[in-house]
Amino acid sequence: MAERVSGPEIERLIQLLARLPGLGPRSARRAALHLIRKREELFGPLTEAMHAAREKIVPCSICGNVDTVDPCTICRDERRDPSLLVVVETVADLWALERAAALSARYHVLGGTLSPLDGVGPKDLNLASLVERVAPGGVKEVILAVNATVDGQTTAHYITTLLAEYNVRTTRLAHGVPVGGELDYLDEGTLAAAMHARTEF
Incomplete structure (x- = not known):
């Protein structure tokens, strides 16, 4: 030793x-x-x-971001389009998209992905609060900006099913995000291009 x-x-x-x-x-x-x-x-x-x-530092009670105020600075920003809601897995993913400055939207942090092997089910994620934000009808498009991993895509499919009864367009990032790639490790140009070329889910 x-x-x-x-x-x-x-x-x-x-x-x-x-x-x-x-x-x-x-x-x-x-x-x-x-x-x-x-x-x-x-x-x-x-x-x-x-x-x-x-x-x-406290978690935002609306979107799940972390900040020194609640609601967070992003949720307080009236210049952002309230009809666009970007769903991300983690705060790191939210920050990555903000660095890319691709879209002036609101966010919703899931707090992870569905992963049956790891014992992570729907109740372990911020899915109920997502439905609460979409249900009133102010959100016109939900952009699923989840990682292109098996768990990420499983989560995206689950959310699409969850929101099917609401009058909301569900899109995902374009395939400029590589399979197996994680948002926090991608450059701003790739993220911006992927956001602008998002597709129907």
């Missing part, structure tokens, strides 16, 4: 950083060393930002 080369505080920092997506043990060590080297200019502001985020 390898000897520990630093104190428990540094080891704890590395372990916590390694839990972040995209950071393995080596990347976490590099990030920790960088923070330590730049501790005067990074540690204080980072600690304050993380504390503020922990205290102030």
Whole structure:
């Protein structure tokens, strides 16, 4: 077993950083060393930002986005078209579409996808609140911007069936999004093109 080369505080920092997506043990060590080297200019502001985020960030009660206000900034924006509702799996997908600036619409975050193998059923997703938003009739088009994975497509089919009784057009992203691709990893140009070339589901 390898000897520990630093104190428990540094080891704890590395372990916590390694839990972040995209950071393995080596990347976490590099990030920790960088923070330590730049501790005067990074540690204080980072600690304050993380504390503020922990205290102030809340989920939006309308769409499921995260923000420091509820309803979130997007839901409060009166310039957005309330008749267009973009359904995404996660907040990361919402942010990816916003970076592409392809459409000025409202959003609905499902909180995942249907996955029988993982025990995720309809009651585990924000599907009831989606129906509540569509039922009154103000939404004219629901854009299913889910990932092109098996679970994503299963979820899209389920939503289409769920909304069939309402007078709403259901579309999906064009096939510019590769099969197996995840929105958060695509470039803005691909996302914008896919959004503009959306098709009937």
